[in-house]
Amino acid sequence: MMFSKSLEYALRAVIYLCNESSEHAKLNINQISTAIDSPEPFTAKILQTLVRRNIIASTKGPGGGFFIDSKAKPIPVIDIVDATDGRSAFERCGLGLKECSESRPCPIHNEFKSYSYKLQNLLTKKTVQDLARGVSEGKSFVTNF
Amino acid sequence: MMFSKSLEYALRAVIYLCNESSEHAKLNINQISTAIDSPEPFTAKILQTLVRRNIIASTKGPGGGFFIDSKAKPIPVIDIVDATDGRSAFERCGLGLKECSESRPCPIHNEFKSYSYKLQNLLTKKTVQDLARGVSEGKSFVTNF
DNA sequence: CCAATAAAGGATATAAAGGTCTTTTTATTG
DNA sequence: CAATAAAAAGACCTTTATATCCTTTATTGG
Ligand code: FES
Ligand code: FES
Numbered sequence: 085m086m087f088s089k090s091l092e093y094a095l096r097a098v099i100y101l102c103n104e105s106s107e108h109a110k111l112n113i114n115q116i117s118t119a120i121d122s123p124e125p126f127t128a129k130i131l132q133t134l135v136r137r138n139i140i141a142s143t144k145g146p147g148g149g150f151f152i153d154s155k156a157k158p159i160p161v162i163d164i165v166d167a168t169d170g171r172s173a174f175e176r177c178g179l180g181l182k183e184c185s186e187s188r189p190c191p192i193h194n195e196f197k198s199y200s201y202k203l204q205n206l207l208t209k210k211t212v213q214d215l216a217r218g219v220s221e222g223k224s225f226v227t228n229f
Numbered sequence: 230m231m232f233s234k235s236l237e238y239a240l241r242a243v244i245y246l247c248n249e250s251s252e253h254a255k256l257n258i259n260q261i262s263t264a265i266d267s268p269e270p271f272t273a274k275i276l277q278t279l280v281r282r283n284i285i286a287s288t289k290g291p292g293g294g295f296f297i298d299s300k301a302k303p304i305p306v307i308d309i310v311d312a313t314d315g316r317s318a319f320e321r322c323g324l325g326l327k328e329c330s331e332s333r334p335c336p337i338h339n340e341f342k343s344y345s346y347k348l349q350n351l352l353t354k355k356t357v358q359d360l361a362r363g364v365s366e367g368k369s370f371v372t373n374f
Numbered sequence: 375c376c377a378a379t380a381a382a383g384g385a386t387a388t389a390a391a392g393g394t395c396t397t398t399t400t401a402t403t404g
Numbered sequence: 405c406a407a408t409a410a411a412a413a414g415a416c417c418t419t420t421a422t423a424t425c426c427t428t429t430a431t432t433g434g
Binding site (some may be wrong): 255257258259274276277280281287288289290291292293294295 | 408409413
C-alpha cells in the first residue's frame with residue numbers, strides 16, 4: 085500500500101486515543117503529538133478531519149481536547165484510510181493506465197487487484213481497537229523511544 | 230505498494246521495449262512515449278537512469294534509440310523498482326516510526342512485514358519478460374486506447 | 375461578564391514528486 | 405567534413421503533499 089504521512093499520524097493518534105482517552109479524560113493536541121512524536125499543527129489538522137467524520141470526538145475550552153469513547157462502536161481501519169488518503173489507490177490501474185478493467189487489463193492487473201481486494205478486506209475487518217489492544221498489552225508500540 | 234509515476238512509466242516502457250525493440254530495431258524516445266502515452270522528457274529521464282544501470286541499452290546518433298536484447302538475461306521487476314523508487318518503502322515502518330524491528334513492533338508490523346516480504350519475493354521472481362509475454366499474446370496491455 | 379484554554383478554520387510556507395526546456399555530446403550518412 | 409539525428413546532462417518550472425502560523429469560535433471557572 086504505502087501510507088501517506090497523514091494516514092500514519094492519524095492511525096497512531098487514533099490508536100493512542102483509544103487507549104489513553106475517554107469522555108472524562110480528554111487529551112489536547114499537544115499531549116497527543118508529543119506522545120506519538122508527530123508535528124503538532126499538522127496532526128491537529130488531521131484530527132479535525134477525523135472529528136468532522138465522527139471518527140473521534142472533541143470539545144473546545146479549558147479541559148477540552150480529543151477523545152474516543154472506547155466503549156463506542158468499533159472503528160474499522162478502512163474508515164481512517166477513507167478519511168485521509170481515500171480509496172483511489174485501490175481503484176486505479178497499478179501501472180497508471182487510464183482504464184482498469186478485466187477487458188483491458190495491464191500486465192499486473194490480476195496480481196494487483198487480488199492484493200488490493202485482500203488488503204481492503206483486511207482493513208475493513210481489522211479495527212482500531214484491535215490494534216490498540218496490542219499496544220495496551222505492551223506487545224506493540226505507537227511511540228518512538 | 231503504490232508505485233510512483235516514475236516506476237509506472239519505467240515498467241510500461243521496458244515491457245514495450247521488450248516486445249518491440251531489438252539491437253537492430255531501436256526505438257527513439259518519441260516513439261516510446263507516444264506508444265505508452267507518457268510525458269516525453271520525463272520518460273527520457275527515466276530511461277536514462279535505466280541505461281546507466283544497464284537494464285536497457287541505448288545508442289546516440291541517427292538510427293539510434295533505446296532497446297532491450299530480449300534474448301539477453303531476464304530482468305526481474307525488482308530491478309526496475311530499485312532503479313526508480315528504491316526499496317525504502319519495504320524497509321521503513323509502515324506507521325512511520327523511527328525504528329522497525331521485532332523487538333519494538335508497531336501494531337501493524339507483522340502484517341506489514343509479511344506482505345512486504347511476499348511482494349519483494351514476487352517482484353524478484355517475476356520478470357519483465359513474463360509481463361511482456363502477456364502483452365505480446367494480446368492478453369494484457371501497456372497502452373491506453 | 376471576564377480571562378484563560380483549547381479546538382476550528384483559513385491562509386501561508388516548504389519539500390518532494392512530477393514534468394519541461396535548453397545545451398552538450400555522440401554517432402551516422404551523404 | 406558538414407548536416408542531421410538522437411541520447412545525455414543539467415537547469416528550471418509546476419503541482420501536490422507536508423507542515424506551520426494566525427485568527428476565530430466555543431467552553432469553562434472565577
Ligand atoms: S489495468 Fe492495471 S491494474 Fe487494472
Ligand atoms: S515497526 Fe512498524 S512496520 Fe515494523
